[in-house]
Amino acid sequence: MPDPINPALARITADAFTLRRALRARPAEQAHTLAARITEAQQLAGTALRLFLDLAPHAAQSSPTDLLLLDRVAQIAKAAQDAGAELTAALARAVENRRRQADARSGRVVLVGPSPQQFIESAVDLLDRIPALYHAISRDRLISFIR
Template sequence: MSDSPEPAEALSHLNTDALALHRALRAGGKGRARTLAIWITETQALARSALEILLDLTQARPHTTTEDLLLLERLAQIAKAAQDASTELTAALARAVENQRRCAAASSGPVVVIGPSPRQLIASAADLLGRIPALCHATHRERLVPPTPHANRPR
């Protein structure tokens, strides 16, 4: 028996985590290296969660119906959104550290920075993470995820 939660419960946890991270990115901050590194690991964990749900579902049974394949597609889209957000955050981290290094090395005057700022990259990551709750909601609304057995038990 698997220790992993039921797909509906796992998707609900993933949605909650994505919403919390989305709010944190929108709230912003200065894009400090430590904060960015934490956000990167959290977005990677979201992608991993989506892929684990997908793996659990594909191990359980073959997927041949349109609904089954749509569920797998949604999970893949969730994983991609999280991975893309992680990529944006990694670029923000690299840019923030580069900017700090350039400022520290500048002998006089302000440093000219070319390309998107760390804040712009963080905003892009937040936009990508904003897709995840919509995908989770659509998955639940269309009843693509097998229901949790505990939800149907009489009390």
């Protein structure tokens, strides 16, 4: 398998930390900010999927170690994609809430369902999986089998 996996996984993990930090640091309920965070999550998923595509042909013999590595990289991609989906749901809910408030004739608006912040918190939880998966790859010494 190709050597660039460790730097690629390290970059994916660092990008996940950066995105998590940004989501936790300031409320991201503004549409523009949420759209930017969605784009970051999608780029993170894209990087993980490109890594998967690079690794898959080299796992032709399908050893258990190679398959475990592919599984964990696929899980990283899924976590990033799912985080992006949660952020997209937060964006849709934030815009819907604003629209309802603007359309309301009275000052009181009843908002139903999870709040945008709840979707954002779910995205953060999903992003928390990425470093754990990276550490599992390192712990199980899957990277050493790549050469």
